[in-house]
Amino acid sequence: MVDVLQHVTVLRDAAVDALSVKSDGVYVDGTYGRGGHSKKLVGQLGEKGCLLVIDKDPMAIADAKAKFQNESRVAFFHGSFADLDKALQDNDFPPTFDGMLLDLGVSSPQIDDGARGFSFQRDGALDMRMNPKEGISAATWIAKATESEMLEVLWKYGDERFARRIVKSIVSVRDEKPLETTLQLANLISAAVPRKFHGKKHPATKSFQAIRIFINKELADLEQCLDVAVEKLNPGGRLVVISFHSLEDRMVKRFFKKQSSPPPVPRGLPVQDSTLAMPFKLVGKAIKPSQDEVAGNIRSRSSVMRILERCA
Ligand SMILES: C[S@@+](CC[C@H](N)C(=O)[O-])C[C@H]1O[C@@H](n2cnc3c(N)ncnc32)[C@H](O)[C@@H]1O
Structure with a gap:
């Protein structure tokens, strides 16, 4: 079946650039959608690089299998990014990776297909499950x-x-x-x-x-995924998250800050922050779409991207 519903990828170049893709690296796109980020990322991989794409939505995974049917470097997992361990194991992927992207929320095809039940403007069964x-x-x-x-x-x-x-x-x-x-x-x-x-x-x-x-347990899944994903990053590896809702962004911001902040040192001890080796660092500040991007894709307007890197 031809999928006529399109998704305009938000912060496509910025997000893939933020992953700082290595040609032989191992990557995970936890929110495949219609593959805008995945396609660009695969284009930067060499023969030994690989990408695991994950999505809860069976239509997204069907799209991934069709788009990458002749691509042995791409593997697929239908399920939640919260089940990251299972997604890696089921596909015989290495247990650690060089980067993971989460582009949260719903895709345009999900909203624009009234039958999925996400839209208050299109009639359909009140479902809303990804x-x-x-x-x-x-x-x-x-x-x-x-x-x-x-x-x-x-x-x-x-x-x-x-x-x-x-x-x-x-x-x-x-x-x-x-x-x-x-x-x-x-x-x-x-x-x-x-x-x-x-x-x-x-x-x-x-x-x-x-x-x-609520129906999709979006915040619980995100919390679970962040905890697991940071443990799986190789040195120099990056976790890139694009949020669309203040509750998601607050969770990501706090989590990244905690991972990249030194542990509390008892007052009076002669230890400076700079002497504590931190396992993670924040890469730059939060990134938002340009005015041009928002003008061309109104759904990008509330997006915020944050980047965390495991130090070497
Ligand atoms: C904003 S879209 C991603 C668009 C994609 N980056 C692109 O360029 O086409 C979000 C996608 O993430 C999926 N998703 C949301 N929460 C998920 C979760 N917990 N696990 C797996 N997929 C999830 C949705 O089904 C949707 O397809």
Whole structure:
């Protein structure tokens, strides 16, 4: 099947440059999507280099297998980047690598295909799972969640100020008729948010994002992956993460800072930071897309990229 839905890769050149690819290196793209980063990275590998691509989404992995079908340097893992060990073992990859990229969140094909249930603008079954065979759909969760569970999700992952009104409305409607489609939910949220607070963004933006983050365990997966990935970096190897949400970026920023900061030394001991050998260092500051990139791809506007390197 020809996939007509395209993804415009965010920070494509900057992210692959940040990996500082060695031609015989071992690399992992934890978020293949439609392969914009992977394709550029493979172009920089020599005969002995290799790349493992990972994605939770079966359609992304199908795309990778089609694009790289004659490419023996590329291996595939359908699953979460949180299962990094398994992904490496299943493919007989070396246990350590020279770089890993995470370009978090959802791809344009996921949002633009209404049937996946991610979009509040396109009608489809209210699913929202990156891997439709894992976990429960958004519709199933909404049918069963308690009021307080829904409130917590909308506050924690969406910072939605009208969470209370939205949840009350969901609860009163779902008792009459199950919420099964994206537009049913989007219209309900629009009606629950007072008109004068309808701004440029659709009133359901934050709620949809919050439910998606919850349904896909996005923050838990990221936390688990960061812990494992740093242990697997070879000296000089880099971990490059592009985030789109402040909660993700905060997690990455804190984690990178902790890895690259000296351990606390008891006060009064004659030890200077510079004498402590640090296993990791931050590479530059956070990188954001240029105005030109944002003008050409509005979905890049909230992206932030951070880079951590294992010291030699
Ligand atoms: C922003 S897109 C990546 C786009 C890609 N860099 C490109 O240029 O085409 C994010 C992708 O990561 C996948 N994804 C998100 N969280 C994941 C996880 N925990 N494990 C594996 N894949 C994940 C999504 O299914 C989606 O395909």
